[in-house]
Amino acid sequence: MTSVYFYLLVGVLCAAFALRAPALLRHWRDPLVRSVSLLLPLGAAVFFFAAPPTISQVNALTGVPNFSVPLVYGIVTAASAALVNLTIIWRGGPEERRRCATRWCVGVYGAVIAAQSALFALGDASDERLRDFDTYYATTPYLREMVVLCVLSYGLANLVLARLCWRWAREVPGLLRSGLLLIVTGSVLSLGYVACKFLAIGARWTGHDWDGVSTTVAPTVSSLASLLQCVGLALPSASQGVTSLWRRWSRYRRLRPLWLTMRAVTPYELVRIPWWSSLGKRQLRRTCDIRDGLRLIAPRLDRGAEQAGRGDARPGALKPDAARHVALVAAAFAALRGTRPGQEADPSLEDMLAGDDAQLVRLSDALRVLAVLDHPSGRESGARGAALRRG
Template identity: 30%
Template sequence: MITFLHSLGVVVAWAGLFYKLRALRQNPRDPALAALCAVFALSGMSFFVSLPPVWARLDELTGIPNIAALVAQSCVLSLVVGQQVVLTYWARPPERARRLVRWQLTFCALSLAALIALFCLLTPTVQRLKGFTLYYVHDPYYIAYLSLYIGVYLIGEANVFRVCWGYSRVAGRTWLRRGLRVIAVGAFVTLGYGAVRAGNILGTVFDFDLSAWEDVAWLCGDLGSAVTLVGWTLPGWGPRVAAAGHWMTAYRRHRRLYPLWAALHAAVPTIALAPARGAFADRLVLRQMEFRLYRRVIEIRDGQLALRAHHDPAAAERARHEALAAGMPEDDVRAHVEAVRIRSALASKAEGRAAAADGTTPADPPVARNDLSDEAVWLVRVATAFAALPASAAHNGGDGAGAGSGDDGVQVEVMRRQSADGG
């Protein structure tokens, strides 16, 4: 599991680095962006050298057992400070931020020097690809080494959590707010790693053992770090993913409205703003989907208005009774009734007669729809009910028989299936 988590961290970190490098090339003078790129690079390096094959190979090349531990933990300590640098540049005026960053970098350099010195005093002669901390935690030099490392780690990650969660409450942009919250959640999870490592140190003093929590420590550290890295990039790619989701939704609704729209367009060609397309050509329309969807909604409503004189209140009332008898939910009843009303009006127009001479429509409680998006959702439900109608429903308004005479069983089964499928 640990190898998998390290590998996941490598992929997330270096993917984020390549993503941010594109932005850095466009704005090379942005110190916060440069620091963030360094955070991604250091994170990827810490995960990479922690992989057992890389760990063993690095030891072999340098001749220093467990040198990979020092490299990985030095990268982690540096990236924790790097995150503070990013937040400093984001939160303070440039001149004040530069002064504070100099102190942060000086602290980082001194901490790294102390870490290296303590590692040299430790002289770890036994290679430990797994359980390095547990093996050396009783060495006094390693206790000092780990105390320094975990102290910086816990303070840094706690500050990232505090600052990012606080800023997320006042961030104006939606995806920036979400990104900050994801960073905060990831930083909070990584505190679990720091808590277990602090427990390893305290266990040598108070005589308790946290070796059973080793997998939990790595899960918190690696998974929390990966989540944090995702959060740093989320404001950039999040809106694009959301836009793709909106496009997919619009495309799917546009396609599901086609049968209803095509039937209305065949009866009232003037409703279409653009020339009509066949079903296959309609599937190939990929651009301006939201505009096309709303245009289709408007054209369907225009078609219904044009057929108003052909509506048959009796056919709609029969459809209502049949739907209620079939046990359909209220919204599905409304959609089914509207679909039958459209089908009967189309049949009446095709036969050249006006089913409702006074131009009235059957009384039907209005469906609350706040905007065009709600209207599109409702018409998709109607279009689904329209497509599910048996052929006999087209004649409901003509002879007073229709679905109520010979096709009751089929009609009820269709309505039940429509209700089960959610309309």
């Protein structure tokens, strides 16, 4: 695997972290948000410091041959602990049980990092190795134990992660299940990475040279596994975000007929906002304009569509050609109040003005249907349909 591929993965993980940064700032007290936000920079750090150019630079800056090895091993072990911790928090359950499991996870993997640093200090790693440290020092006292300890801790973390996510995936549906299955797939591939490392190290112990399995196959498997795990972690939250955005956009679009009618009724120009404004600001502006217009024509709505169309309602500060639009709104309001008789209380104008946007959306939908029927072409098609049904 080339060095460019290492840095490409770093860029992907940093971009994912940047997308989650606003959520981290808003919900930094949420342990799940903190765990996901911590895992992404740790993964980026693993690939950044594992790239051969970075290894060479770190060794040169510190003046210690192979100083990058305990650094990378420590970050890999910390990322493994973060994976297990994230699954514990994500899974849920009693808070005291989660805290106890988190403390055990942090304690065990913290001890592993300390042991790796101690073994590196005790061993003799005077020859700098940028790619094949694992196999080159596979028979060196203390260093071989450090390598085995790192690979074992990484494999154990992914084994626990695969087991927890597999059990959980059988209990949940939808995109959460898909995300968990992707994590399981990535964890199984990570176990393949562990197998490649042990094959190469075991070959060295028996006097053979299978270094290519460790330097070529294992990093490729590891990068693919990390990518699948990151996608699996991001899939549920990303799908929720896309679904929420789609619902907000649909609600904003469905309010358009009622909003346009209010523009045709109110005697003043509605306040416009820049086109680059966020969807939330545009939604708020649209609902405020609608409620202002409904308050203006409120005395006319209860008199019914027929009186509003004749202009029998009390005169007010409306545009001269607003009578037809007021009649349509009155008819839509009357139709809306009669849609579900006996099931629940009919929505009143006060409910629409003081409640959420759901009633306004329903009123806008009813207005859109009536506006189509009120159009000449709509009336003709409706008459033809009625004649066909009678015939």
